Amino acid sequence: MAPVQLSGKVVVVTGASRGIGAATVRALAARGATVVGTGRDAAALASVLEPVRGTAVLGDVRDPGHAEDVVRRTVEAHGRIDAVVVNAGIGYTGAFADMPAARIDELLDVNVRAPMQLARAVLPELARNGDGALVFVTSIAGVLLVPVESVYSATKAAVEAFAEVIREEVRGSGVHVGTVVPGAVQTEFFANRGAPYERSFPRQIPPEPVAAGVVRVIEDAVDQAVVPAWLRGPALLRRLAPRGYRTLSRRYG
Numbered sequence: 745m746a747p748v749q750l751s752g753k754v755v756v757v758t759g760a761s762r763g764i765g766a767a768t769v770r771a772l773a774a775r776g777a778t779v780v781g782t783g784r785d786a787a788a789l790a791s792v793l794e795p796v797r798g799t800a801v802l803g804d805v806r807d808p809g810h811a812e813d814v815v816r817r818t819v820e821a822h823g824r825i826d827a828v829v830v831n832a833g834i835g836y837t838g839a840f841a842d843m844p845a846a847r848i849d850e851l852l853d854v855n856v857r858a859p860m861q862l863a864r865a866v867l868p869e870l871a872r873n874g875d876g877a878l879v880f881v882t883s884i885a886g887v888l889l890v891p892v893e894s895v896y897s898a899t900k901a902a903v904e905a906f907a908e909v910i911r912e913e914v915r916g917s918g919v920h921v922g923t924v925v926p927g928a929v930q931t932e933f934f935a936n937r938g939a940p941y942e943r944s945f946p947r948q949i950p951p952e953p954v955a956a957g958v959v960r961v962i963e964d965a966v967d968q969a970v971v972p973a974w975l976r977g978p979a980l981l982r983r984l985a986p987r988g989y990r991t992l993s994r995r996y997g
Contacts (some may be wrong), residue, residue, distance in 0.1 A: 748827075748875060748877065748964075749963070750772060750776055750777045750827075750959070750962065750963060751775060751776030752777075753776075753777045753778070754780065754818065754824055754826050754827075755777045755778070755780070755825075755826060755827040755829065755962075756779075756780045756781075756814060756825060756827070756828045756829065757780070757781050757782070757828075757831060758783075758828075758829065758830055758831050758858075758862065759782070759805075759831040759832030760779075760781025760782060760783050760792055761783035761788035761792060762785075762788055762792070762932060764929060765783070765829075765831045766792045766951070767950075767954065768829055768831060768954075768958050769793065771952070771956060771959050772829075772955075772959065773796035773797075777826075777827075778798070778822060779799070780798060780799045780800075780817075781793045781799070781801070782800075782801045782814055783800075783802065783832075786800070786802050799818070799821050799822070801813070801817050801818070805832050805853075805854055805858035805862075806858065810858070811858070811861040811862040811864070811866070812865050814865070815862075815866050815869060824872070824873060825876070826875070827870070827879065828863075828870070828877075828878050828879070829879045829881065830859045830862055830863070830881065832858065833883075833899075834851060834855065835851075835893065835896045836851060836895060836896055837892050837893050837896070838892055839892060840892075840894045843895065848895055851899050855902075855903065856899050859880060859906070863878060866878070867910075867919065870919045871914070871917045871919050874918035875918050875919075876919040877919065877921075877961070877962045877965075878907075878910070878920070878921045879923070879961050880903050880921075880923045880924070881926065881954070882904050882907075882923050882924070882925050883925065884925055884926065884927045884928075885897040886898075886903065886904050887901070887904065887925055887970075887975075887982070888978060888979060888993075889982075903923070904923055904925075907921050911967065920962075920965045922961035922962075922965070922967050923967070923968050925971065925975070926949075926957075926971050927946055927949065927972055928943070928946055928948040928949070929949055929950070929954055930948045930949065930951065946972075949972060953971050957969035957970075
């Protein structure tokens with residue numbers, strides 16, 4: 745697909761209140777895009793969007809009708825949608841046998857069902873202008889499949905698979921579907937998942953490089969951007985030699 749210029753485009757970012765979402769809002773606005781951000785925290789959302797003159801859409805991705813509401817309100821406010829960055833997500837760490845049943849449902853709702861519902865609601869609008877983009881922020885946990893993050897890993901793997909098949913379904917429509925695969929990022933995510941990030945390696949990175957990956961996926965029609973890029977190595981090893989990868993993972997963590 746031809747490169748996309750973000751200047752003048754209308755881009756929706758979910759989970760825009762903080763972390764990767766907030767960094768993505770700033771990165772898109774710096775490229776000249778008009779940004780619509782969604783989130784549940786009105787004050788936090790306003791603090792991110794007001795400086796870039798963006799539009800806030802308050803709501804919870806778990807609510808029925810949220811996806812249609814985001815699309816409707818964005819089109820009413822700006823006349824169109826050129827790209828969507830599906831970023832909102834939650835995590836959980838701990839032994840699967842001890843995981844509360846309600847938490848399983850919550851991860852599936854936020855990380856899988858909500859992205860699929862938003863994609864369904866917005867694809868016709870993205871295809872209308874013939875050059876739309878649909879970007880899913882997943883996780884390296886969905887590629888490497890991390891023990892004690894079993895449900896989280898499975899949800900992100902599901903979104904990676906969904907993005908791949910939707911990319912084929914919309915081929916020829918002018919809509920590009922891509923994913924951004926972050927490693928460990930310095931955000932509130934780890935505090936909210938039930939345990940802090942305590943590994944010395946790989947080191948956490950700030951959210952800005954992930955936001956730059958989002959911009960690259962949209963502008964250059966990249967199918968998948970792994971951030972940091974060196975994580976492509978372990979991902980490739982797991983795909984080509986899964987037993988060898990798992991042996992090394994058990995030894996070195």
